[in-house]
Amino acid sequence: MADVYNWQLGRKMQYQYEEHRPKRQVAYVFDPNKCIACQTCTIACKQTWTWGAGQEYMLWNNVETKPYGFFPTGWDVMLMALLGPGEWQNGVYQGKTVFEAAPEGERVQGWLPDDNDWSHPNLGEDEPLGVAAQGTYIADTPHDMWFHYMPRICNHCTYPGCLAACPRQAIYKREEDGIVLVDQERCRGYQECTRGCPYKKVFFNNETRVSEKCIACFPKVEEGIMPQCVTSCIGRIRMMGFIGGPDEEPDPTNPLDYMIRVKKIALPLYPQAGTEPNVYYIPPIHVDPSYLHQLFGPGVEQAIETYSTTKTDDELLGLMMLFGCTDRILHSFDVRDRIAHGYDDKGEEIVSVPLDEPTFIRDYFDEVHGNYLMNVP
Amino acid sequence: MTEQRPDEGISRRGFIGLSAGVVAATVGAGAVALSVATEEKKTDQLVSRFTEGSPPSADPDDERWGEIPVFEVPLTPQQMATPMLSSLDVPSLGVRSLNNGAEIAFLLEWDDPDLSDIDAMARFHDAVAVELPTTTELPAASMGQAGSPVHIVQWRASWQADIDRGRQTVEDAFPNMYPGVRPETLMLPEDAAVFYPGVYVGNPQSSRVRHQPVEELTAVGFGSLADMDERRAVGKGVHTGSGWKVALGTAMLGGQGRFAGSPKTKVAFAAWSGSKDNRGARKQWADWSDLRIEGRSA
Numbered sequence: 001m002a003d004v005y006n007w008q009l010g011r012k013m014q015y016q017y018e019e020h021r022p023k024r025q026v027a028y029v030f031d032p033n034k035c036i037a038c039q040t041c042t043i044a045c046k047q048t049w050t051w052g053a054g055q056e057y058m059l060w061n062n063v064e065t066k067p068y069g070f071f072p073t074g075w076d077v078m079l080m081a082l083l084g085p086g087e088w089q090n091g092v093y094q095g096k097t098v099f100e101a102a103p104e105g106e107r108v109q110g111w112l113p114d115d116n117d118w119s120h121p122n123l124g125e126d127e128p129l130g131v132a133a134q135g136t137y138i139a140d141t142p143h144d145m146w147f148h149y150m151p152r153i154c155n156h157c158t159y160p161g162c163l164a165a166c167p168r169q170a171i172y173k174r175e176e177d178g179i180v181l182v183d184q185e186r187c188r189g190y191q192e193c194t195r196g197c198p199y200k201k202v203f204f205n206n207e208t209r210v211s212e213k214c215i216a217c218f219p220k221v222e223e224g225i226m227p228q229c230v231t232s233c234i235g236r237i238r239m240m241g242f243i244g245g246p247d248e249e250p251d252p253t254n255p256l257d258y259m260i261r262v263k264k265i266a267l268p269l270y271p272q273a274g275t276e277p278n279v280y281y282i283p284p285i286h287v288d289p290s291y292l293h294q295l296f297g298p299g300v301e302q303a304i305e306t307y308s309t310t311k312t313d314d315e316l317l318g319l320m321m322l323f324g325c326t327d328r329i330l331h332s333f334d335v336r337d338r339i340a341h342g343y344d345d346k347g348e349e350i351v352s353v354p355l356d357e358p359t360f361i362r363d364y365f366d367e368v369h370g371n372y373l374m375n376v377p
Numbered sequence: 378m379t380e381q382r383p384d385e386g387i388s389r390r391g392f393i394g395l396s397a398g399v400v401a402a403t404v405g406a407g408a409v410a411l412s413v414a415t416e417e418k419k420t421d422q423l424v425s426r427f428t429e430g431s432p433p434s435a436d437p438d439d440e441r442w443g444e445i446p447v448f449e450v451p452l453t454p455q456q457m458a459t460p461m462l463s464s465l466d467v468p469s470l471g472v473r474s475l476n477n478g479a480e481i482a483f484l485l486e487w488d489d490p491d492l493s494d495i496d497a498m499a500r501f502h503d504a505v506a507v508e509l510p511t512t513t514e515l516p517a518a519s520m521g522q523a524g525s526p527v528h529i530v531q532w533r534a535s536w537q538a539d540i541d542r543g544r545q546t547v548e549d550a551f552p553n554m555y556p557g558v559r560p561e562t563l564m565l566p567e568d569a570a571v572f573y574p575g576v577y578v579g580n581p582q583s584s585r586v587r588h589q590p591v592e593e594l595t596a597v598g599f600g601s602l603a604d605m606d607e608r609r610a611v612g613k614g615v616h617t618g619s620g621w622k623v624a625l626g627t628a629m630l631g632g633q634g635r636f637a638g639s640p641k642t643k644v645a646f647a648a649w650s651g652s653k654d655n656r657g658a659r660k661q662w663a664d665w666s667d668l669r670i671e672g673r674s675a
Binding site: 056204 | 456458459460461462463496497498499500501535546547550551554556557558559560572573574575576577578579580582583599600602654656657658
């Protein structure tokens with residue numbers, strides 16, 4: 001085991017291998033506040049990558065309802081049970097990670113779901129926490145009763161649990177972009193990766209008898225295009241790009257750095273697992289913060305507070321407007337004269353979006369045709 | 378002897394118990410008699426006996442196996458490298474060996490009433506492996522070492538099922554599941570291949586056509602297991618209801634990480650119980666045992 005630095009935990013931790021960060025790290029920001037669980041992302045991924053025989057149960061991308069939805073069943077409940085209680089003090093995680101909590105003889109503290117656990121992808125869908133009394137009116141956030149949607153893919157972690165768990169080094173992290181892949185030639189189907197991934201995003205192919213996982217649509221990423229789940233999102237809740245390492249100054253022109261490291265509105269999912277996941281979530285503002293602490297660690301209140309200022313913050317609003325406006329990966333952005341601009345890796349402009357949509361208000365009565373009109377924004 | 382009635386000093390329950398005891402004693406006597414009749418000769422030294430013609434590398438029921446004594450190999454859970462096996466699920470193997478000077482065969486028997494021959498999510502197969510040295514300087518039995526590879530022949534119950542029942546598919550693993558549309562039903566096989574990544578890249582685990590239930594491998598340490606380019610191993614396993622009886626063997630060619638055979642050499646073993654989630658390094662194994670390979674003149 002090696003001592004490695006995990007910036008999300010604010011401390012060093014034990015990992016199977018030495019710290020080695022890729023040249024650049026793929027990262028995503030998901031905004032569950034805008035997610036409607038339409039599963040367009042799920043289907044786009046499924047249709048692209050996992051519609052073959054043996055992959056029936058595989059959902060490299062899924063959207064589950066929290067707190068009662070899981071795929072596989074109870075994945076995060078099991079994670080919390082295996083890790084045990086862990087406190088945060090001044091942004092530093094005091095508990096044990098899945099690597100530090102590994103019992104003697106194990107590389108990772110994990111568990112292996114069986115076929116029954118993979119049989120209920122819609123479990124808990126739209127189930128709220130709490131019961132609404134007759135006449136309940138929800139006036140403010142956070143809500144007394146709530147659920148929220150949790151879109152999930154592989155986190156392409158900096159310290160992947162799957163990679164640490166594989167005794168054959170059949171899982172690797174690409175130097176050029178940090179995408180985590182299963183070597184299809186080298187895998188022998190031990191399923192240690194599935195057991196070791198805290199997010200349960202590695203799947204055994206029942207037909208080919210080796211494991212497979214989200215590949216971050218690397219053929220698209222290599223062409224400068226965002227993955228299928230991002231570009232298909234009709235709610236425009238996702239952005240994919242690259243995040244700087246902890247030893248680099250945050251770049252406020254990099255959309256991912258800006259949201260994650262400058263504004264800190266997007267937080268990692270279950271950072272206490274210790275894998276330094278690279279999918280970041282804007283916390284859903286209507287949810288009980290105590291639950292959000294468990295999901296996203298410290299920083300929830302600050303993230304929500306900053307997010308709530310979006311409408312008066314041109315830069316943040318501009319970046320939010322750029323979500324879903326282009327298939328191309330944005331390497332930088334700026335906002336000038338209430339127009340947000342997105343640029344590629346060469347600094348060429350890809351897209352521009354006005355912060356103010358042109359609107360025209362019609363008279364409610366059309367005198368030409370003699371009828372009343374409805375104005376729809 | 379006076380007939381004893383249930384109401385004359387013995388309860389109904391006691392009567393049933395007594396009767397059951399008599400039945401058990403009878404069966405027990407039969408079992409003892411059967412055991413004596415089929416008792417296998419044991420040996421404390423593993424000798425690969427010379428045999429004319431091909432050794433029965435793929436025939437666990439060949440009568441020649443019955444003519445040689447059994448070498449009992451105690452196994453221990455693998456606890457040198459992670460992930461480890463915490464329990465002993467296969468305590469021992471019964472081993473016999475035959476050779477013809479060019480090929481060597483082993484018969485391996487062990488108890489495991491829970492037949493596991495499906496590879497699927499969280500389901501693992503029973504297996505057994507023979508490990509042979511390839512250099513005069515003996516490598517670590519724990520998967521060899523740099524410069525001194527080991528030659529491994531592994532038999533798998535799931536591969537045996539592929540051969541006995543035809544290539545096992547997701548439908549065999551989950552017969553009650555509604556299967557998805559197979560890409561090959563919608564396009565040419567060569568176009569559909571890309572939808573089976575393991576098959577497409579030629580991973581032996583994924584192979585659609587299985588000729589042997591054994592895999593021939595080389596290794597130079599933990600995690601280094603690799604398929605041999607030239608595969609000469611054959612094998613066959615049958616489940617007896619109480620355990621496995623597996624014959625396997627390979628050519629003693631030497632060179633390129635292969636076992637050459639010599640009159641005095643070593644052999645090591647490993648076994649996996651799929652029903653106990655054994656797989657990969659989660660196995661029970663035995664360190665090197667002496668192996669004497671008899672020649673024609675012996």
